[in-house]
Amino acid sequence: MTLREVGTVTIVDLSGRIALGEGSALLRKTIRDMLEGGQTKILLNLGDVNYIDSSGIGELVSAFTAVRNRGGELKLLNLTKKVHDLLQITKLFTVFDVYNEEPTAVRSYL
Amino acid sequence: MTPEAKHLEVILDTHVESVNLAEEMCLRVAEAVGFSEDECYRIGMSVREGVINAFHYGNQEKPDKKIHLALDLTQEKMIIHVMDEGKGFRLADVPDPLAEENLLSTSGRGIFLMRAFMDEFNVVPGRTGGAEIIMSKKIPTPGPASGNGNHPKSSSDAAPKREV
Numbered sequence: 001m002t003l004r005e006v007g008t009v010t011i012v013d014l015s016g017r018i019a020l021g022e023g024s025a026l027l028r029k030t031i032r033d034m035l036e037g038g039q040t041k042i043l044l045n046l047g048d049v050n051y052i053d054s055s056g057i058g059e060l061v062s063a064f065t066a067v068r069n070r071g072g073e074l075k076l077l078n079l080t081k082k083v084h085d086l087l088q089i090t091k092l093f094t095v096f097d098v099y100n101e102e103p104t105a106v107r108s109y110l
Numbered sequence: 111m112t113p114e115a116k117h118l119e120v121i122l123d124t125h126v127e128s129v130n131l132a133e134e135m136c137l138r139v140a141e142a143v144g145f146s147e148d149e150c151y152r153i154g155m156s157v158r159e160g161v162i163n164a165f166h167y168g169n170q171e172k173p174d175k176k177i178h179l180a181l182d183l184t185q186e187k188m189i190i191h192v193m194d195e196g197k198g199f200r201l202a203d204v205p206d207p208l209a210e211e212n213l214l215s216t217s218g219r220g221i222f223l224m225r226a227f228m229d230e231f232n233v234v235p236g237r238t239g240g241a242e243i244i245m246s247k248k249i250p251t252p253g254p255a256s257g258n259g260n261h262p263k264s265s266s267d268a269a270p271k272r273e274v
Contacts, residue, residue: 020126020158022130053159053223054162054217058217058219065214065216086223090208090223095213
C-alpha cells in the first residue's frame with residue numbers, strides 16, 4: 001500500500017487482497033490515520049486488488065462512511081473485473097463514485 | 111452415496127487462519143474436478159464466507175469451539191457443508207443486504223454472496239448443535255455445452271437459489 005498526493009487528493013494504491021486477516025485491518029488503520037491527519041479527499045486505487053471478500057467490502061463501506069462523516073469524499077479508481085462484479089451484485093456500485101481514469105477522478109474532487 | 115462419490119471432512123479451529131485453509135483446500139478440489147477459473151473463484155469465495163460465518167457469528171470467535179468442513183463429490187456436483195458449534199440461525203432472519211437501509215452496513219453480505227455464487231444453498235440445524243450451511247455447484251461436463259460458463263452473474267442472477 002502506498003500513498004501519494006495529487007493536488008489536494010490523496011491516492012492510496014492498494015494491491016493484493018482485501019479480506020479477513022489480509023489487508024482489511026491495514027486499510028482501516030490507513031484511513032483512520034489519514035482522517036486524523038486532516039486528509040479527507042481520498043481516492044482508493046484498486047487496480048492491483050484482485051480479491052475482496054465480505055470483510056473487505058465491509059472495510060470499504062466503513063471507510064466510505066468514516067470519510068463522509070468528516071465532510072470528505074472517498075472514491076474508487078480502477079476496479080478489476082472481479083471487484084467490479086462484486087460491487088455490482090452487492091449494489092454498492094450505486095453507492096461509491098467509481099472512476100477508470102486517474103486524472104478524471106482527481107478532477108472530480110474540485 | 112454412489113460408489114463413485116467421495117467424502118472429505120476436516121475439523122478446523124475457530125481461528126482466522128482457518129478461513130484461508132478451508133478456502134485453499136476447497137479450491138484445490140474444485141480445480142482437480144475441472145471447474146473453470148471463474149467457478150473456482152466463486153466456490154473459494156463461498157467456502158471462505160461460510161467459514162467466516164462459522165468463525166464469527168456461529169462460534170463467536172471462541173477458540174474452544176470447532177468448525178466442521180465437509181466436501182462431498184458426486185458425479186453431478188460438489189457439495190460443501192460448513193458446520194459451527196453456535197446456536198444456529200434461520201435464513202429468514204438474515205437481513206437483506208440489498209435493502210436500502212442495509213446498503214451501508216459494514217457486515218451481513220456473506221450469506222448473500224454464497225447464495226449468489228453457488229447453484230444450491232441452504233442452512234439447516236447441524237449435528238454439532240449449531241448451523242450447517244450446505245451449498246453445491248454442478249460439476250462441469252466436458253465440451254462447449256457444459257452450461258458452466260465463465261460469465262459473471264449480474265445482480266439479477268443473484269436471486270436466492272433453490273434450496274438443497
